[in-house]
Amino acid sequence: MTWTDFNEYNSDVQFQIGQRIQKLRIDKKIAAVDLAAVLDIHSNQMSRIENGRANCTVPQLYVISQILGCSVDYLLFGKQRLTISQEQADSIKGLIETFTK
Template sequence: MSINNKILVAYQKKLGQRIKEIREDKELSQLDVASVCDYDKTTISRIENGRTNITLKTLLNLARAMEVDISQLFEFRD
């Protein structure tokens, strides 16, 4: 069974909001995280706004940049 596109977008937004929440709690700017991950600041913005479907590699890079376990990125309500 295929995942409905609306569901995918909803989870992308929730994940992005969670990443932003962690980043702000750590008092990091988007540029700080982007620099560690070797991404553009706009890439971090797109992720946080749920406008991109990110890979596992990207999730691992973000978790490392923010010094959290990857599982913390998924601590949001359905």
């Protein structure tokens, strides 16, 4: 990976982050005004964040990710980390060993 492989932060990225926050908030049936209250911001600011007209701070992203049950990676990049149990990992390892012998 080179320095030219990175995307710059722009209004499109800001909008996508806001839309992910809004979708998760709605899915969790959390009112925007309630999320704004936890973040100690006005509901208008919450609306601006969700519509891509304002940025979240790092502390806000930290709290939002906990409330919405997602990773900050997901909020920023739209990618969810795959988590598996130890039992699942052992099963996958067993399958790989079976088919690579």
